[in-house]
Amino acid sequence: MTVITTKKPFEEVLSALKNTKKIAIVSCGSCAAMCQTGGTEGAKEMAEKLEAEGFEITTVIVPEEVCDNRVMKKDFRQIEEDLKNTDAILTLSCGLGVASITEVLANKHPDIPVFIGTNTEFMGMTERIGRFYMRCRGCGDCLLNETGGICPITTCAKSLMNGPCGGMVDGKCEVGNYEKDCGWVLIYRRLKELGRLDLYTKLRDPVDWSESGHQREVVWR
Amino acid sequence: MADTNHVYSKLGEKLAKGEFILTGELEPEKTCDLSHTIGEAKEMAPYVVAANVTDSPLGIVTINSMAATHIIQKEANLECIWQLTVRDVNKLGIAGMIMGAQALGIHNVLSLTGDHPYLGDMRESKPVFDLDSATLVKLVREMVDTGKINGHEIEAPPKLHVGAAANPNAEPMEAEALKIGRKAQAGAEFIQTQVVYDLDKTIEFLTAIKKYKIPVLLGIFPMKSYAIAKGFDTFVPGVSVPKDILGKWKGIKTEYKTDKKMQKEAYDQANFEFFKPFITELRKKKLLDGIHCMAVHYPRIFPKLVEVIKSTN
Numbered sequence: 001m002t003v004i005t006t007k008k009p010f011e012e013v014l015s016a017l018k019n020t021k022k023i024a025i026v027s028c029g030s031c032a033a034m035c036q037t038g039g040t041e042g043a044k045e046m047a048e049k050l051e052a053e054g055f056e057i058t059t060v061i062v063p064e065e066v067c068d069n070r071v072m073k074k075d076f077r078q079i080e081e082d083l084k085n086t087d088a089i090l091t092l093s094c095g096l097g098v099a100s101i102t103e104v105l106a107n108k109h110p111d112i113p114v115f116i117g118t119n120t121e122f123m124g125m126t127e128r129i130g131r132f133y134m135r136c137r138g139c140g141d142c143l144l145n146e147t148g149g150i151c152p153i154t155t156c157a158k159s160l161m162n163g164p165c166g167g168m169v170d171g172k173c174e175v176g177n178y179e180k181d182c183g184w185v186l187i188y189r190r191l192k193e194l195g196r197l198d199l200y201t202k203l204r205d206p207v208d209w210s211e212s213g214h215q216r217e218v219v220w221r
Numbered sequence: 222m223a224d225t226n227h228v229y230s231k232l233g234e235k236l237a238k239g240e241f242i243l244t245g246e247l248e249p250e251k252t253c254d255l256s257h258t259i260g261e262a263k264e265m266a267p268y269v270v271a272a273n274v275t276d277s278p279l280g281i282v283t284i285n286s287m288a289a290t291h292i293i294q295k296e297a298n299l300e301c302i303w304q305l306t307v308r309d310v311n312k313l314g315i316a317g318m319i320m321g322a323q324a325l326g327i328h329n330v331l332s333l334t335g336d337h338p339y340l341g342d343m344r345e346s347k348p349v350f351d352l353d354s355a356t357l358v359k360l361v362r363e364m365v366d367t368g369k370i371n372g373h374e375i376e377a378p379p380k381l382h383v384g385a386a387a388n389p390n391a392e393p394m395e396a397e398a399l400k401i402g403r404k405a406q407a408g409a410e411f412i413q414t415q416v417v418y419d420l421d422k423t424i425e426f427l428t429a430i431k432k433y434k435i436p437v438l439l440g441i442f443p444m445k446s447y448a449i450a451k452g453f454d455t456f457v458p459g460v461s462v463p464k465d466i467l468g469k470w471k472g473i474k475t476e477y478k479t480d481k482k483m484q485k486e487a488y489d490q491a492n493f494e495f496f497k498p499f500i501t502e503l504r505k506k507k508l509l510d511g512i513h514c515m516a517v518h519y520p521r522i523f524p525k526l527v528e529v530i531k532s533t534n
Contacts, residue, residue, distance in 0.1 A: 169459035
């Protein structure tokens with residue numbers, strides 16, 4: 001699994017960094033490296049662009065996984081001196097990276113703002129580098145055993161539990177000019193292939209948002 | 222108190238009696254003044270059992286359909302079928318609206334998914350779809366039949382009949398037909414279909430869903446003019462107007478270019494001639510319980526449709 005990111009327009013990054021001068025770049029060596037938004041290359045490219053705009057780069061680090069608090073605690077110990085001389089951190093990772101850095105630095109450097117140079121798109125399946133697809137939304141209540149392994153929450157533009165809707169034409173979805181497959185037709189075809197249309201005919205209750213509609217956490221020890 | 226097997230509206234009464242039903246459609250627009258729609262409602266009132274009132278079709282924002290339904294019923298003295306989509310209100314909001322509808326004297330509701338906001342003129346709006354068209358049916362039936370919502374008593378429960386939509390043009394057809402089975406499980410009391418022009422396909426679909434034993438009102442769209450026929454053919458995805466029909470309508474446009482009265486009569490007659498054999502065939506096969514005419518802004522066609530229905534009985 002990869003958290004898919006894309007680059008923010010550089011003007012938007014510049015706008016976020018307004019009134020700062022000395023920047024530390026934290027570039028994720030995991031998913032963002034794969035998406036070519038972070039990693040060593042992404043960090044190098046960003047550092048050059050910022051320097052060309054007159055910024056001073058105080059340090060560049062490429063942690064193994066920015067979203068892991070443990071990794072960040074360890075890596076920040078090594079750049080403690082640089083951080084004392086830093087106005088802001090620019091993170092090239094998914095949104096989790098910003099959250100992780102902010103939490104890890106909360107005690108020692110609460111005054112350093114943490115900015116992001118990417119947009120977090122989705123949790124993605126990789127076909128090959130440069131081709132990533134959303135196939136799971138992480139809803140917390142997996143239906144795949146009943147839908148032939150195809151997620152209606154993700155592949156149906158309306159996340160319907162009982163599709164297809166009237167917006168399906170020849171197996172395609174009304175959203176996006178009938179170019180993408182209707183998720184529910186994919187489910188129908190797959191279940192038919194498996195000889196399990198009995199699952200397709202089942203009336204499903206609406207999604208229960210009572211547990212998943214707010215900040216979620218998994219804490220088991 | 223729970224209320225089951227009761228009749229709450231004229232439509233409910235006709236359904237219970239198994240009478241052949243004609244319904245119309247009204248499409249309020251982006252306005253707070255409904256006088257134009259009320260005018261059309263009054264014109265069709267003598268001929269139809271009820272008229273649907275649309276809920277921001279194509280995701281294009283219009284006046285709220287519950288408010289419009291209430292006003293049309295009051296002003297035009299025409300029973301309405303309130304179209305309610307799950308596009309933009311969550312389950313909590315919809316449950317409140319259903320009680321509100323009852324308080325406003327609305328007793329028929331058509332459960333629809335609704336076109337995605339992305340298609341309309343407020344595409345940045347959040348798509349809700351908390352329910353879907355089947356679970357909305359289920360919710361209405363729960364509130365009406367048990368007098369409860371989520372297990373909580375409703376002091377004065379709603380009394381509405383709930384219908385659902387079906388699309389005989391859908392491909393793959395089996396995916397759609399089996400979905401109607403889910404709507405039947407949910408408790409749909411009637412079906413109104415998408416507009417159809419293809420007789421063979423319609424027969425195949427209606428035969429496939431007959432086992433669910435839900436009365437079917439067939440969606441038809443008599444075409445007021447060549448421009449409307451052409452527009453419908455071009456802009457309504459998944460429904461094609463047959464080429465020979467388009468040719469015929471084009472011929473009428475050309476032939477009566479200077480005589481608008483004759484042109485109108487010719488269009489009306491052409492609709493009669495197209496729909497009569499179509500409906501005759503379906504009634505002969507006992508696949509129809511009524512007609513739902515979706516030709517908005519064409520109320521003068523209703524007397525002709527009544528004639529079609531009488532002649533196909």
